[in-house]
Amino acid sequence: MEVNEKIALDHGLKTEEYKKICDLLERTPNLTELGIFSAMWNEHCSYKSSRLHLKKLPTKGKKVIQGPGENAGVIDIEDGDAIVFKIESHNHPSFIEPYQGAATGVGGIMRDVFTMGARPIANLNSIHFGSPQHKKTKNLLRGVVHGIGGYGNCMGVPTIAGQTSFDSSYNGNILVNAMTLGLVKKNKIFYSKAAGLNKPVIYVGSKTGRDGIHGASMASASFDEKIEEKKPTVQVGDPFTEKLLLEACLELMAGDSIIAIQDMGAAGLTSSSIEMASKGNLGIEINLNKVPCRETKMTPYEIMLSESQERMLIVLENGKEEKAKKIFDKWNLDFAVIGKTTNSKNIELFFDNERVANIPVNTLVENSPMYNRKWKKSKPPKKNKIKKETLNKLKIKDVLKKVLSNQNICSKEWIWQQYDHTVMGDTIQKPGGDSGVVRIHGTNKAVAASVDSSAVYCWAHPLTGGKQIVAESWRNLISVGAKPIAITNCLNFGSPENEDNMGEFVECVQGIGEASKYLNFPVVSGNVSFYNQTKDVGIKPTPSIGGVGLIIDYKKMVTMDFKEKDNLVLAIGKTEGHIDQSLFARSILDEKNGPPPEVNLFNEKNNGETLLHIIENDYIKSAHDISLGGLLTAVSKMCIKGNKGIKFKKFKNFINEIEYFFSEDQGRYIIEIKPEDLKKVRNILDKNSVHHEEIGTIIDNEMIINEKTKVTIDELRSYNTNWLNEYMK
Amino acid sequence: MKSSVITFPGSNCDRDMDVALKKFGFKNEMVWHDDNELPKSDLVVLPGGFSYGDYLRCGSMAAKSKIMQSVINFAKSGGLVMGICNGFQILVEAGLVPGVLLRNKYLEFICKNVFVKINNKDNPYFKNSDKDVFEFHIAHNEGNYFCTNDQLKEIEDNNQVAIYYCSNNGKTEETFNPNGSLNNIAGIFNKEKNVLGMMPHPERMIDKSLSGEDGSLFFKNLINNIK
Numbered sequence: 001m002e003v004n005e006k007i008a009l010d011h012g013l014k015t016e017e018y019k020k021i022c023d024l025l026e027r028t029p030n031l032t033e034l035g036i037f038s039a040m041w042n043e044h045c046s047y048k049s050s051r052l053h054l055k056k057l058p059t060k061g062k063k064v065i066q067g068p069g070e071n072a073g074v075i076d077i078e079d080g081d082a083i084v085f086k087i088e089s090h091n092h093p094s095f096i097e098p099y100q101g102a103a104t105g106v107g108g109i110m111r112d113v114f115t116m117g118a119r120p121i122a123n124l125n126s127i128h129f130g131s132p133q134h135k136k137t138k139n140l141l142r143g144v145v146h147g148i149g150g151y152g153n154c155m156g157v158p159t160i161a162g163q164t165s166f167d168s169s170y171n172g173n174i175l176v177n178a179m180t181l182g183l184v185k186k187n188k189i190f191y192s193k194a195a196g197l198n199k200p201v202i203y204v205g206s207k208t209g210r211d212g213i214h215g216a217s218m219a220s221a222s223f224d225e226k227i228e229e230k231k232p233t234v235q236v237g238d239p240f241t242e243k244l245l246l247e248a249c250l251e252l253m254a255g256d257s258i259i260a261i262q263d264m265g266a267a268g269l270t271s272s273s274i275e276m277a278s279k280g281n282l283g284i285e286i287n288l289n290k291v292p293c294r295e296t297k298m299t300p301y302e303i304m305l306s307e308s309q310e311r312m313l314i315v316l317e318n319g320k321e322e323k324a325k326k327i328f329d330k331w332n333l334d335f336a337v338i339g340k341t342t343n344s345k346n347i348e349l350f351f352d353n354e355r356v357a358n359i360p361v362n363t364l365v366e367n368s369p370m371y372n373r374k375w376k377k378s379k380p381p382k383k384n385k386i387k388k389e390t391l392n393k394l395k396i397k398d399v400l401k402k403v404l405s406n407q408n409i410c411s412k413e414w415i416w417q418q419y420d421h422t423v424m425g426d427t428i429q430k431p432g433g434d435s436g437v438v439r440i441h442g443t444n445k446a447v448a449a450s451v452d453s454s455a456v457y458c459w460a461h462p463l464t465g466g467k468q469i470v471a472e473s474w475r476n477l478i479s480v481g482a483k484p485i486a487i488t489n490c491l492n493f494g495s496p497e498n499e500d501n502m503g504e505f506v507e508c509v510q511g512i513g514e515a516s517k518y519l520n521f522p523v524v525s526g527n528v529s530f531y532n533q534t535k536d537v538g539i540k541p542t543p544s545i546g547g548v549g550l551i552i553d554y555k556k557m558v559t560m561d562f563k564e565k566d567n568l569v570l571a572i573g574k575t576e577g578h579i580d581q582s583l584f585a586r587s588i589l590d591e592k593n594g595p596p597p598e599v600n601l602f603n604e605k606n607n608g609e610t611l612l613h614i615i616e617n618d619y620i621k622s623a624h625d626i627s628l629g630g631l632l633t634a635v636s637k638m639c640i641k642g643n644k645g646i647k648f649k650k651f652k653n654f655i656n657e658i659e660y661f662f663s664e665d666q667g668r669y670i671i672e673i674k675p676e677d678l679k680k681v682r683n684i685l686d687k688n689s690v691h692h693e694e695i696g697t698i699i700d701n702e703m704i705i706n707e708k709t710k711v712t713i714d715e716l717r718s719y720n721t722n723w724l725n726e727y728m729k
Numbered sequence: 730m731k732s733s734v735i736t737f738p739g740s741n742c743d744r745d746m747d748v749a750l751k752k753f754g755f756k757n758e759m760v761w762h763d764d765n766e767l768p769k770s771d772l773v774v775l776p777g778g779f780s781y782g783d784y785l786r787c788g789s790m791a792a793k794s795k796i797m798q799s800v801i802n803f804a805k806s807g808g809l810v811m812g813i814c815n816g817f818q819i820l821v822e823a824g825l826v827p828g829v830l831l832r833n834k835y836l837e838f839i840c841k842n843v844f845v846k847i848n849n850k851d852n853p854y855f856k857n858s859d860k861d862v863f864e865f866h867i868a869h870n871e872g873n874y875f876c877t878n879d880q881l882k883e884i885e886d887n888n889q890v891a892i893y894y895c896s897n898n899g900k901t902e903e904t905f906n907p908n909g910s911l912n913n914i915a916g917i918f919n920k921e922k923n924v925l926g927m928m929p930h931p932e933r934m935i936d937k938s939l940s941g942e943d944g945s946l947f948f949k950n951l952i953n954n955i956k
Contacts, residue, residue: 146837146838149838150838153779153838153868153870154739154741154779154782154783155741156741156742156778156779238782239779239782240738240739240779240781240782240783240784241782243738243739243741243779244738244739331738332738416840417837417839417840417841418837418838418839418840419838419840420838420840420868421840422840422866422868422930422933422939422940423741423742423745423777423868423933424744424745425745425748425749425932425933425935425936425939426939427939428938428939430940439938554938555938
């Protein structure tokens, strides 16, 4: 077939991009070559709209071993140990086929981590669905949860934390972001940079089939009514094979045979081979007849663009082929020498003794398009004037009931009970807390991880929203007693070709950058997912932040459940009564306008570091950060988890009681301390100028809010747990 | 005391079991599914996981693997064989314990703590146990035990039920049944009580920082009983 502009456009390329390809090659590409260009130049693989802005993120730090640009980021956790981690989106496929879409998302991110030599030790996820009333939501939720569980459970990697939200902006585009942490020795990290000439290029893992062809291109386009037709572009996962691949790769990695290794993820064999060659400034030659295929008569085009899962590409040292093959034979996996590194600096493909493609590697990578897209600066929204009478009419208990049972606050146990969160025997904080925590096997150390997003804040004011998520991630780590180290981000947005959506992206990234720089909480890996939109309507901007922190002595880990009667409860950080964009304002007052709460980075840093210091001194019995739903929601969750009550002190704040209890001011935590430690804790807080107030005392089984309002813990629990269980029945 | 843990392709609780056995004093060895002979052992464990992906019936492929003939011979000669979760499914498929394990009643994977009541202490696994009710941890998709009425009668007549799902104080009512298993059965023995299959994972509860410590009691008791 003769390639022409129309065929190029059908591949998702733009007219000017097609022209550029012809110019770079000084000829018309053939169909296989065009397919390779389209796979490398789509938004998902080339980051053509985002690169310019991502460069501004802080990516360096004392603990950073590897920042963005590799399969995943790597941080130092002392004693020669390192954590490899990354978050990645699998949004488009999960909407089309929720089980397989979510499952392969989990499989893909785990592969990114073990490609670097790390054994995965924890999975997390951030999943977002349309309105609960929307006809597709329930099935999508069930499918995604089954898919995440189906893959992670079979791999034997615990899923330790996550986040789920519902918002009508996701009705036509759900979000599935999967994150994995892996453990590796600092001196045994593997990279994707090829080196040396005439080194064998090895294909291992599953056979290549026709599934997932053009998956990455599909993920780089908006949805329309014909979306069902895209089902064949969704990959099919096989977690069993991935488990074998994991064990086989780690076994091979224990030796010294590997020069470079890269998993075949988006754009499969194409992007993995090109990436290795590009990083090593080498050429690569592949004989496509040698690629193990699942189906007969696969064409070079199909082989190169297949996104079949559970495959890896390895550049081996010469003479190590036999030894390596033995390992893969033992695990019943395909192993084939399919090519070699060359000095041509081209990717050359052969099929049936003919050269079917010959492209300079740099045209695909360095010369890939980069756009400085137009974007619109957002205006800070005006503050709402909420009438005092409106608030005074409300009964606290009614509001609390509605807030605790709101779909975005309620307990997500129905979800995480379907994830194996205890396999590997090191999970010391399960889902449902501020962060999940796993021990570093056989040591006293533990790592904490959390995943967060605040689409509503980002939608109201992207810059503030971007900062807020980083701050919230930081707080979630502090709350369990972990020292925050670094983050990974998954940036889910609408179309970059729309100025409003692009503006949201640019300003969210700016906010993330500012906060991560100030908190010394660098971004070490991440992924961008654009085109989360159906026709012209994009999702609310939803950057997800995955934060990782270290606990030096896991016995000092803090949990959020109230521990003991008569202990005192303190609120750290000042409650100013910011109601706009709070869950209360949006769901009870039905007020959707106004600015999100301000983020004061000085306070965030100071409050967090001071709290960590108090934790290190063993004064904290329980802690929880205050976020969505405000102070009373945070305290309620601590009551429910600890099966204890609280008697609030007489209220003497100048703001309205509702504002006090449900506002979402940032930089705040609730802590529990022993009465005899009050003075010492106060001293530390005062010395560091951290605002704090004593809000109550722990009692047996009810929450006494004021003289007129009491709620039993059982009531609180039923408000909080019933919604999702009932919804999924 | 020597133990062996079999690793099948897709086993994923083999390391956890190895850690637990060693912690309580076993000299444990990992055994590959494709080997012919078991090393000399006082206890053989089939661990949890998804052997062969559980793509066919759970445990059915593993039950036919090379090492299993040796495991079956070891069991028939009175050796102690314990199957946990997927290991239980393999035991059922290998015919070493009666019955089958169906998909959970509500068709969902369940990972949580449950209580189990020991039904029979006249065996090497639970003999001398101070407690009658253990808090254990389950994590499975196919733990819904089922057998025919005749089999059930035989199992009960022989006192082959090892543990029942129950409340924290030992009530074996349907409300406390997490997966729909027949009569709340969580684990069973063979006729001779040297083979035990159960869904809960004691190896995940060997430390107070984890889900609980009743697994420690189980293993301590087990090693004392076979010393």
